[in-house]
Amino acid sequence: MTANDDLKALIRTIPDFPKPGIQFRDITTLLLDPKGFATAIDRMAAATRGEVDLIAGIEARGFLFAAALAVPLNAGVLLIRKDGKLPGATIAEDYALEYGHDRIVMHEDALVPGARVLLVDDLIATGGTARAAVRLIRKAGGVVEQAQFLVDLPDLGGTEALRAEGLAVDSLLAFPGH
Template sequence: MDDNSDLRDMIRTIPDHPKPGILFRDISTLMLDGGAFSATIDRLADALEGDPPDLIAGIEARGFVFASALAYRLGCGVLMLRKRGKLPGSTISIEYALEYGTDMLEMHDDACGPGANLVLVDDLIATGGTALAAVELLRQRGARVNQALFVIDLPDLGGAERLREKDVAPHALIAFEGE
């Protein structure tokens, strides 16, 4: 991974958010800069390997921003992976564990079918719980999910490694050590 120091410098760190001891990596400062945001999308597109995707699957909420821009850049569609109860119509869902409790991801049950080539996109990967749930949900519909793109990886939390164990190649532009 290139260090992408120009992009790294655009990400603000907020100490003790959402709880003491956490260094929150605030990507909104990067998104406010048109040149940095464009460069981010171009570099995410350049990280893709193999066949072009049919769809980019974005995880709510910041993942939608990156997924939409990337899909536009690549000329493909966007599949939204949303929190419980946000999508109208018929959906399928998956519940997954959080540090304190559970959460749920949903997608429209007709959003993709068997054999569709999808790339998962989110702003950040930490423990990987949400990304792993997303991969499982998409694969339940028969989609091929072999790559995931992130702007930020927090490698000490192990999420990228967990994706590799599920045969998903994670690509991140920037790594921040620690939590």
């Protein structure tokens, strides 16, 4: 048994979703387990380096982890959303998808320059959205040097892409493939 096997056992794999050949890692089964979810949050909090002012969660499942981590880390929650979902003035970052482009936004007054931000999401795959979130936070003057994920799909390269941007990256679990 290795570290975090207890959490890995709580994640269901659904073959061929959303298309043939994909092994979908369904975290909803972990979220349904109060002890498992609490354990995941405790371990993510323990992996945090230094103090942080804000936990940035990427829509939508990242919000769950950001809010839960904010409590033990005594930090605020910064929402990174899809375009068109936030009222008021926002700043945006565009990024490439496999077939096309997308945009994420945050409120332009969501952080003060120099705020220390921890980026969080449920899963890292190719890292495109996470890298766009890092650029967005930095554009607003935030200092983001670390990111945490429940699940890493290392074969897709997202963790290495974030490390190339100068971030320390931690994930509790890794699954081969995509």
